[in-house]
Amino acid sequence: MDPSVAVLAGGVGAARFLAGLSRAVDPTRTTAIVNTADDTVLHGLTVCPDLDTVTYTLAGLSDDERGWGLSGETWRTLEALARFADVRPAGSTAGSTWFSLGDTDLATHLYRTARLAEGATLHAVTDEIRRAFGVAQRIVPMTNEPVRTIVTLADDSPVSPGADMSFQEWFVRHRHAPPVAKVAFVGADGAVPLALDHVASADVVVIAPSNPLVSIGPIRALSGVDAALAARRDTVVAVSPIVGGRALKGPAAEMMRRLGSEASVVGVARLYAGICSTLVIDSVDADLAPEVEAAGMACVVTDTVMSDADVALALALTTIGAVA
């Protein structure tokens, strides 16, 4: 029988890894545990960017060029919202159009919001959405409770220096350009992690190639997750999201530098060494393998840039094989 796999996941990188994994092992034995600290409420609708990116990608319906949302998307509602920009009072954010909600993507948010209003848990709704999209892998939000990433901008930020800002406002509205001095996960203290049993009992746990600070960080901030990983460290493997000192997508490298890590596979190894035995790094970073090992992790070198489905499949097989 294929090994059971639990994957700690953020957005695009994790989604592509999971798509590769779905071809490597029986997808019904994989559980993706997905960051929800990026979630937000827009126009009254609950939007879960990482959950949706994972679901859409596994359904084969994601827009790979844009990197988020559904392929073949249209923007009629968003265009119509622009009408209200001039009439909303000062201080109101109603009708904001900086977060691009596509017409067909909106349906997911409408369904989720309606189900949550009916009293369903995010866990239950996420599973319904997964089934609606015909995805075989289990997709579990990291918790049912709202946890929200808040970034504190650095004093040298050109925008609102020193101010707190919601993750999506920083990430999307300001294109993650303003430097960050601090990251907090509001609500993580009291939130109950989901699928902790999978983290404990799966044959393999993978930390997907996602931002260690704001994608994997919120999952680790939940009570008991780090302890469960540390207790089985030998069969926990991470894929580095940093390749050649850069993130393939998003602000991980710059953020690591700002928050005191080295923006390299070595920096990633230092963040994960306590909970994870093995780091998969890209071939371009092969010369850093000794430093990864010095940081306390076994190191596997392979192609990690998932430019097509076959690379993703090979990466998944190598990653699982490293600890299985």
Next chain:
Amino acid sequence: MDPSVAVLAGGVGAARFLAGLSRAVDPTRTTAIVNTADDTVLHGLTVCPDLDTVTYTLAGLSDDERGWGLSGETWRTLEALARFADVRPAGSTAGSTWFSLGDTDLATHLYRTARLAEGATLHAVTDEIRRAFGVAQRIVPMTNEPVRTIVTLADDSPVSPGADMSFQEWFVRHRHAPPVAKVAFVGADGAVPLALDHVASADVVVIAPSNPLVSIGPIRALSGVDAALAARRDTVVAVSPIVGGRALKGPAAEMMRRLGSEASVVGVARLYAGICSTLVIDSVDADLAPEVEAAGMACVVTDTVMSDADVALALALTTIGAVA
């Protein structure tokens, strides 16, 4: 100076009358007081069908063929919602598609819902939406508080005999086919009417050609409205929504019959005689004028079927002229 006019309004018929009125008198001196008992929450969004029909029509953007919504509409979100029909659990109404929300119409609901969540009153949001659509006439919801029309189906209804049903479920989902035994306006008792000062002080008050029971009825159910109308009855004029024993649109005639009124201009006169001095009826009903007068109302006979903008303009001029 043109007379100031307050118009008690429902949906399509009222909207067309108001469009005619906007060409007859200075639109900035007209206030439409609009039924909100048809409002509903769909997918977490606050939807106000009569307010939107009035706004879209006065903006010249309504779809006249369909009779509701915006012209040039698309339905991408609604089509995408259908995906969830098979995964929602029994008893859930999430992802329902029987209420057709167009992509550009959705923007209005998103804006309204976001503003209400920010603490704005429905009155304030309605005014912002009016301005966003460039409408000069004032548009005021009958109250800021939620009032909901509930129909009790008749014992001979083929659907859920004897059951209570929300207005939109009955009107849209069941195409107002099931016979109704009773109508109630839940929340009307405690709700504060808006624009009661306009009802008292406008030079003319018009009761638009809307369903007397479920469009005008909820406005009249608010505390003080009937008294304000009765106190100035001589300058209150109604346009009959019943022409030749039928409603031009919607269930008014059948509903009047079921609820004990005659489905004719005479039945309308009996419902309005206490609060209104004059009834405008269509030429096809000219022979009923003596009966309208016997019911206690002056009667004006003219063309009331607003098949084009010029008929609407002439009707507005005749209606205002009857009591000004």
